[in-house]
Amino acid sequence: MSSHHIVRENQEPAMIVASYDALDEEHMGQLLEWSPTVIANDDTIDFFLAADIKVDAVFSTKEETYQQEQIKNLPIQQEFLPDALNYLIRNNHKAVNIVCNALDEVLEAYCTLINIVVLSHGRRYVYVRHRYEKWKEVGARVFVSESRLKSLVGLKRISSHEFLTEQDGFIYLEFNTNEYVCIGEEI
Template structure:
């Protein structure tokens, strides 16, 4: 990090790693650029440590000693994902990036408390309410549960829950629910 970047505690999104396949090394490197708080579980900590990545918190059932100092252990109570989110919320984090294998329904109950971006199955997903607008190049794929759509502009349906941008420019999604909706794009 260069000297002109001053980052306050808990201002940068934390990173929960629950899959080593969710991100390629370039995308992982971008997420690590700002030295986020990194949380993982018993199944992924060895991979991260072997890559030389500093882990801050491990959600664990074990008393394992790691070759890295100052790793905080948080006992596994429910699921690693839920326990990690609870930890971050208690520590007053405002945002988190999550690398995992699939989108968990558990995320919806936290979307109103912490800004969540999920990287899973080759997609980047955000949780939004009411509407979503973003600039994309022509032919980009957008993934959203079409039963939650009230309106859309700039997209054409490809198949169930998969849309494609019609041209370079902004697309718009309006939702028929007040709940949070996951919107995805390819990595």
């Protein structure tokens, strides 16, 4: 990192890893590049320790000491994701990347408290309100619940909840709800 980059604490999105094999090595490396706060669980801690990647906290069902001295071992109160999100919110984190096998409905309850991006098996999901716009290349797939759509521009429906960009350029989605809507894209 060059000297003109100053990274303030909690400036970079934290990282919750519920499944280390839900994201390929290249994308995992990109997320770890800026040394985010990393939270693991009993299923993922060994991956990080074997790869010598710094972990900040482990939510665990057992009391254990790890070779990395700075790791906080925290007991699971509810479930891993809610516990990890509550921990980040208490510690003033504004954003988090979550690596997991599938979207969890519990995430919607946290969207007003922390900016959430989910990465899972070649897809990136974001939670947005009211509208979504983004520049995409022709042929890019976008995943969104049709029941939440008020209008869309630049996309054509290819199957239930799956759309394809028609040309290079901006796509626009407008929603028929004030709730957060989950939008997925291929990475």
